[in-house]
Amino acid sequence: MRCSLQFNRRSLLATSAAALASLAAPRLARGATARVVVVGGGWGGLGVVRALAGTPGIELTLVEPNSAFVSCPLSIHYIVGTRPFSEFEHSYAAIDALGVRRIQEPVIAIERDRREVVTKSTRLPYDFLVLAPGIEYAEDAIAGFAEARDRLPVGFRPFEQHAVKALVERFLSEGGTFAIAVPKPPYRCPPAPYERACLVAEQLRKRGSKGKVVIVDANPQPLPPPIAKPILEAMRTNYGELIEYLPDHEVKAVDLAKGTLDCGVADVPFSFANVIPPMRAPGLLRQAGLAERWAAVRLPDFRAQADERIWIIGDAAGTPLPKSGHVAFNAGAVVAQAIKRALAGEQVAAGGSELPAGICFAAVTHDRAIMISVESSFVPGEGAKSRFHVDPAPSRESSEAAMNWGRSMWRSMLG
Ligand SMILES: Cc1cc2nc3c(=O)[nH]c(=O)nc-3n(C[C@H](O)[C@H](O)[C@H](O)COP(=O)(O)OP(=O)(O)OC[C@H]3O[C@@H](n4cnc5c(N)ncnc54)[C@H](O)[C@@H]3O)c2cc1C
CATH class of the missing domain: 3.50.50.60 (FAD/NAD(P)-binding domain)
Structure with missing residues (x-):
């Protein structure tokens, strides 16, 4: 069951291609380096960073106030005392090693007219901005x-x-x-x-x-x-x-x-x-005119409705997709493809496409869990349609799959 939902590269290429057909991307001067700023080093932000790092012609900056990543998925096992916190906390060292510039501060404003994000100590100009700041209560x-x-x-x-x-x-x-x-x-x-x-x-x-x-x-x-x-x-x-x-x-x-x-x-x-x-999208997005309760984005490529240079992914985005880390991470890859194609000036015919898939687990005992997986697709004129697959009963296999899934996701993000 897990395999059927794994990240489908071909469909993601189709997704980003379709998006670009309807949305002409802002162009950069020939040979210029594109400054891409990613706000939020959680599931969504790391999805973009991992897919864009090392791309020629892109200068990548990640803005994240915390010194390490902590996973909410599976952390219940820490809360009830059956697993140590160290299993869920992972350093950003692998991101630094990729040559990504990392600013360890919160963004306090997005100045869209100047194309800059602002932290307490610096201003970061961008050509493309990806926002993945999660939620606020x-x-x-x-x-x-x-x-x-x-x-x-x-x-x-x-x-x-x-x-x-x-x-x-x-x-x-x-x-x-x-x-x-x-x-x-x-x-x-x-x-x-x-x-x-x-x-x-x-x-x-x-x-x-x-x-x-x-x-x-x-x-x-x-x-x-x-x-x-x-x-x-x-x-x-x-x-x-x-x-x-x-x-x-x-x-x-x-x-x-x-x-x-x-x-x-x-x-x-x-x-x-x-x-x-x-919950709702963080106030930062509302102040920048990008959100009401949730950020307004266009599917299938998660581009902000109000701004062609901005993409918004993860739980902050107002889409029918479930608010899941797996979906957020896969959406990061969709956006990375959209940015790469925008830089290449590619235009591809629009059409239906698959949207990021994901898996979620609900443990019912320390060693039994229910696996929930979701696959979604985008049909022009109709929007997103999701299909859920749920274990009919909790099992030890799904509990083991949960930890294996977590380890493999954290490796993809920060390994
Ligand atoms: C208990 C629990 C269990 C879960 N289980 C699962 C599961 O089994 N499977 C699954 O797929 N999902 C699961 N999820 C959901 C998953 O955690 C979220 O969907 C995922 O974290 C969303 O990713 P995100 O990037 O939008 O936000 P986050 O992962 O929260 O990342 C947001 C990042 O943005 C940073 N940030 C915030 N504001 C700013 C700012 N102003 N400037 C710079 N950075 C900022 C934050 O510090 C944070 O690092 C679970 C969630 C919970 C709470």
């Missing part, structure tokens, strides 16, 4: 969240795993009710909250502490819909009353003093809460 959607932010770690962005692990540790030793609140889609990695509930419940039983996990779900069933049946079945058979599932409970407000989540239909009491707020 829409804290304002939940009353009381921003004020209590420090005590409500989310853990859906790199490095936040430490704070969530500390929260889970306290719950596992003190017991009580651990509430995990799931927002309405679109959000990053839809199966991840249910996976978190299962693996926390597994540790609860192992430790023999008195307590339960409550999933406070804004949705009528677990997401994505094809996973609802196997995940609910896995929760019931593995954990029984250790997991309580509350569908159609959208958190409107959090009251830390009282220890309740106000869901309109009911107040849900908790001892510890992991509230996952609604």
